[in-house]
Amino acid sequence: MMQYLRLAAKNLFYKPLNLALSLILFALGVGLISFLLLFNSQLKEKFDANLAGINLVIGAKGSPLQLILCNMYHIDNPTGNINIKDAKPFLNPRHPLIKMAVPLSLGDNYRSFRIVGTNHDILKLYGVQLGEGNLWAKDLEVTIGATVAKKSGLKIGDSFVSSHGFDEDPDLAHDHAKFVVTGILKGSGTVVDQLILTNTASIWEMHAHEGGKEDAHDHEHNHTAADSLDQHVHDNSNTDLLAHPEEQITSILVQYKSANNYQTLNMPRAINENTAMQAASPAYEINKLYDMIGTGTETIRYIALLIAIVSLISIFISLYQSMKQRKYELALLRVMGSSRAGLFFLILLEGIGIAFLGWLTGTLLSHVGMMVLGHYLTEDFGYDFQAWVLLKEEWYLFFIALGLGIVAALVPALKAAGTDINQTLGEK
Amino acid sequence: MLTNAMYLCATISICMLQTIDLTFQYKGGQPFVFPDLTVGAKESMLLLGRSGIGKTTLLHLLGGLMQPSKGKILIDGADISHKSGRDLDRFRGKHIGIIFQQNHFIASLNVMDNILLAQTLIGDKANVERANHLLERLSIASKANQPINKLSQGEKQRVAIARAVINKPGLILADEPTSALDDQNCVAVYKLLEEQAVEEGSALVIVTHDNRLKSEVNHQIILQ
Numbered sequence: 001m002m003q004y005l006r007l008a009a010k011n012l013f014y015k016p017l018n019l020a021l022s023l024i025l026f027a028l029g030v031g032l033i034s035f036l037l038l039f040n041s042q043l044k045e046k047f048d049a050n051l052a053g054i055n056l057v058i059g060a061k062g063s064p065l066q067l068i069l070c071n072m073y074h075i076d077n078p079t080g081n082i083n084i085k086d087a088k089p090f091l092n093p094r095h096p097l098i099k100m101a102v103p104l105s106l107g108d109n110y111r112s113f114r115i116v117g118t119n120h121d122i123l124k125l126y127g128v129q130l131g132e133g134n135l136w137a138k139d140l141e142v143t144i145g146a147t148v149a150k151k152s153g154l155k156i157g158d159s160f161v162s163s164h165g166f167d168e169d170p171d172l173a174h175d176h177a178k179f180v181v182t183g184i185l186k187g188s189g190t191v192v193d194q195l196i197l198t199n200t201a202s203i204w205e206m207h208a209h210e211g212g213k214e215d216a217h218d219h220e221h222n223h224t225a226a227d228s229l230d231q232h233v234h235d236n237s238n239t240d241l242l243a244h245p246e247e248q249i250t251s252i253l254v255q256y257k258s259a260n261n262y263q264t265l266n267m268p269r270a271i272n273e274n275t276a277m278q279a280a281s282p283a284y285e286i287n288k289l290y291d292m293i294g295t296g297t298e299t300i301r302y303i304a305l306l307i308a309i310v311s312l313i314s315i316f317i318s319l320y321q322s323m324k325q326r327k328y329e330l331a332l333l334r335v336m337g338s339s340r341a342g343l344f345f346l347i348l349l350e351g352i353g354i355a356f357l358g359w360l361t362g363t364l365l366s367h368v369g370m371m372v373l374g375h376y377l378t379e380d381f382g383y384d385f386q387a388w389v390l391l392k393e394e395w396y397l398f399f400i401a402l403g404l405g406i407v408a409a410l411v412p413a414l415k416a417a418g419t420d421i422n423q424t425l426g427e428k
Numbered sequence: 429m430l431t432n433a434m435y436l437c438a439t440i441s442i443c444m445l446q447t448i449d450l451t452f453q454y455k456g457g458q459p460f461v462f463p464d465l466t467v468g469a470k471e472s473m474l475l476l477g478r479s480g481i482g483k484t485t486l487l488h489l490l491g492g493l494m495q496p497s498k499g500k501i502l503i504d505g506a507d508i509s510h511k512s513g514r515d516l517d518r519f520r521g522k523h524i525g526i527i528f529q530q531n532h533f534i535a536s537l538n539v540m541d542n543i544l545l546a547q548t549l550i551g552d553k554a555n556v557e558r559a560n561h562l563l564e565r566l567s568i569a570s571k572a573n574q575p576i577n578k579l580s581q582g583e584k585q586r587v588a589i590a591r592a593v594i595n596k597p598g599l600i601l602a603d604e605p606t607s608a609l610d611d612q613n614c615v616a617v618y619k620l621l622e623e624q625a626v627e628e629g630s631a632l633v634i635v636t637h638d639n640r641l642k643s644e645v646n647h648q649i650i651l652q
Contacts, residue, residue: 003548007534014536328532335493336591337521337550339514421493425528426484 004342008349012357015322019354022318025311026358027365030401032304035366036297037393039373042385043293047073047286050191052126055259056268057280058082058090059251064280065289071104071251072282074114074191075381077166078106078250082277085245090252091238097264100125100255103241105203107250108162113148115162115179115196117203117249119236125253126190132156133183137236139205142179142198146187147384154181162206177205194383199236204247254279308404315354315408323347323412330416331424344417351409352402359401363394442469443502444598444631445490450499452485459497462486463649467631469598472622474642475635477651484603486651487635491601492520504598521550525592525630527621529604531584533576539563540572543591550595562590565627566620581608585617593624600625602634606641614640 012019050072059067062079069076084091090101102125105117116122120135128145133156136143144154154160159180164172179198187193241249256264271279323330330343338346367387374385445467453459460482467473477483488494490501492508495516501509503523511519533542543562544554563569566586571579579587585605592600602621606614618634618641625632634641642648 003545007537007545010534010536010541326535329534332532332534333549334517335491335520335526336546337517339517341514342517342549422488425488425493 004346027361029308030362031365055256056254061278067280068285081248099257102253103249105249112168117200126192128188128192129186131184131186141182143183145193147193149184319412330419331421334421340417344413347413347416348409351405355401355405444469446502448500453497469629470626472632473647474645481651523598525597525600527602531588600630600632
């Protein structure tokens, strides 16, 4: 056995260019499929982890997918803001159908990490726990996600100036007030890891100093931020929001008491038809998104399949030709004591060898590709993708690859086993 | 002929090759009937005859590369005419060393590995020491680690000889080993082959139509 393995390896590497051609094709097929597996599984993982039992997102009218992407995945801009007076019923803690309503106010960032004005329920919703320090309590206090802490280097007690919008831009800095870090959350693998959480009033605070909005303020917010830190405490509850009906928020994440209730099923339509707001179902919108991505990945999958078939043919031709060129060698092996089965095994091993090396190269390629893409995704969207995990599907791919190697080598191997020693040696 | 064979066998202490009543018939062709052969250990024999008389056929029969239609072939006491399949493959690898007119090698292996392959293919452990010893005896020790195709034809023939004798075969078969050589090298190669047969205690059978060898080897069989 070992002698054939050694011989097969020597034979493969004896003609490196032939090997390279077969390898590149095979690796390309395997690599594409492996990359799709890797990307799809992680994308789904990210989306699923952030569904977080959210049944409905209520926000300004616009694209429902944009509403979901912005408020649940934090990768798109808001559709606009909604007035608290319109959203009142949904923020009411005594709403008969709603178990939890988490208000979100967006609009600021610190080094591209979004600052989200919300209440403490968001941690329950996503299952995130406090790592160190305290949760935000007063205006301008923030608790930061694990990724934010790691990448920005912010520590408890540090203060920073936010900038307007969602991209880092020093020209848009709100330099009139500083946020103070009071706590850092434990890593959860959800989007909360990359958020800076504060109370809703802090966001109002930031934007109160801009444009005509200031006129709308007729109470404690209408003074400098430094004063508000000392004088006014918002208790982070929805009741507190209800006390400011003239203010705005970006959206509300809603969890139902029972998702299958007849009345809850009707709620989104009621909101969309009867109010100035829109309600979108995350599960529905994300499935629509999967379908869209699915068409693209399916096309790539067919291309990968095509490449795999071409590579199968290339391995077959390469083995068949090299076997014909080596017919004297094969006859010689028989003379030296090899059985027919031995020759069959030898050519089969060469096919399997190409398949194995192709799988290895392809898998390596796909993971390097994932690393590069992951880098850009992290830059652009803040999501971390793992490049160096081995999925169990990739192991299936391993066995499929070896299977293909065997299929490609089967005919050449049978032909090799059938070598007529007398005729071959007689030709001279 | 039968009496001749019996006479020879009685005088030779170890009978390495003996054929009895050997006949081979290609499908639809005339049968080849071969004379009985007997060669002892450390003995040489020439198989002469014009082209088409069945020299190659006899070589393949003796080499266990095909089975006779009739008769027996005894090599080191074992009858190979009834062996087949894996059994014959293994026996051939272990007990018969063949040197072809045009020697083929595994191109991807170096000189040493080509020789060692003859050992590992029959399931033996590679004996580098013995291979080195043989290469030295054949004066090509310095080429051990060279790619086989870097060697000259003469050097390749020596490697082929080393490969043929590495397993200490009972029978060494050589097919036209001298036909491409000048007079001087012709004798030298024969001497080399004879030397190996004596060293390993093998019977040496040379199939040839090279008349220059007639003066070197007494034991001659002419196929008719």
